[in-house]
Amino acid sequence: MFEIFYSSQNRGYWWHLKAANGEILCHSEMYTAKQSAQVGIDAVKRLAPTSPVFDRT
Numbered sequence: 001m002f003e004i005f006y007s008s009q010n011r012g013y014w015w016h017l018k019a020a021n022g023e024i025l026c027h028s029e030m031y032t033a034k035q036s037a038q039v040g041i042d043a044v045k046r047l048a049p050t051s052p053v054f055d056r057t
Helices: 034-050
Strands: 002-007 012-018 024-027
Touching: 002 034, 012 034
Parallel strands: none
Antiparallel strands: 002 012, 012 024
């Protein structure tokens, strides 16, 4: 689940990707426009299914 937030102090938007248990899996950079935050979410949704995993252990 994605959640979009707004900070009046920083005047920006950001998002979290949360697991079913509520744990935050990742968060975005700060965006100046809500639409830009949505574009970031859309990019993650589009690219994640085909992204390779690099095991660096």
